[in-house]
Amino acid sequence: MMLRLQVLALTALLCACSKKQEETPTQGSQAPSTAQQPAKKAVPVGLVIDVGGRGDHSFNDAALRGLELWAAGKRYEGGKYVDAAPDEVRKSLPAHLTTLATSLQALPVQPVVLQSKAQEDYIPNLQLLVDRGAQLTIGNGYMLANAVRTAAQENPQSRFLLIDSQVLDAQGKALKLPNVRTVLFKEHEGSFLVGALAGLVTKTGKVGFVGGIEVPLIQRFEVGYRAGVKTTKPEAAQTLMSVYTGSFNDMAAGKQVAQDLIAKGADVIFHAAGADGIGVIQAVKEARAAGKSVYAIGVDSDQSHVAPDAILTSMLKHSDLAVYQAARDLVDGKFAAEDQLLGLKEHGVGMAEVRVDFPGKAEALQKVEALRQRVVAGEIKVPSVPADLASFQAPAP
Known part of the structure; x- marks a missing residue:
């Protein structure tokens, strides 16, 4: 029943998009003046989000922001899209991306979003978007890697974007497909910054980490965080407490493990x-x-x-930017199948503005900024796997 409702809703949305395209005048080879410029045809861009769903204030919402707000200039409200206010994009940009404000122009795209309730939904949802005319189909999350591989191989004329994973073959080895762009992030670099700040802020000398499912992707967050804490508060790194909930959609589990960490003395917890x-x-x-x-x-x-x-701060992972850039490339006819790896230097990760006050805030932020610059310059190599953490030498001030 759920899939049937999705089909009906998606069909209506794409039909409306097609009708709008038919009513839009065809742009000639000579661009008319700005006042007479006809609107470009809106191309459907589909996004399949994972079980965390819309409203997670985190990974899924980042991809949604990149497609809906930044690319389409829309806000999802009350089950439908409305035009976003002119300054909403600017307000949604963190400080280190504000230079992009003038370049993030709304694109002629029509967002179409499907939420997956279970892993069995991945392939049907991706195929549904392709069948209904999506010019680009996005799989948001490493858990969709196999589904994107299947959909891309079965639809070689369609374009795909896979966030947080390479395409993998049946043996788990990287596989390049001519119609898939993949985007990976150096989560450990952004986590290094928030770990350094945690070490500077903690009063108890005890900090914690809460992960979802314990896979290499999430371990990169923990490893980078541990390296950051080790850099600014070595003794806190030795007692750092980490817990994995085993899921990404169980708020009660997250609350319970955090309460346990707080009871044990943790006064900064990164999730x-x-x-x-x-x-x-x-x-x-x-x-x-x-x-x-x-x-x-x-x-x-x-x-x-x-x-x-x-909230002390947040470790930012800009899947929003990756989604926007893919949609822009599609509209401009420049979409290419490639593998991207984005870290601090590429503005793929970062640290959100610290809005709370604490003793020594200005000095702490200066120290974290100095560390960021050294990572970007290549002076600090942040470990990404547990095996490299033990040999990581915290940089001298």
């Missing part, structure tokens, strides 16, 4: 746990209301709005 992380933030919010000095560090998107007094 990389999808919707489970909302539970982590809630636990920290309640602990602060009870008089404890404790902070949470968000992930993927700036999560400060979820609990303004409880």
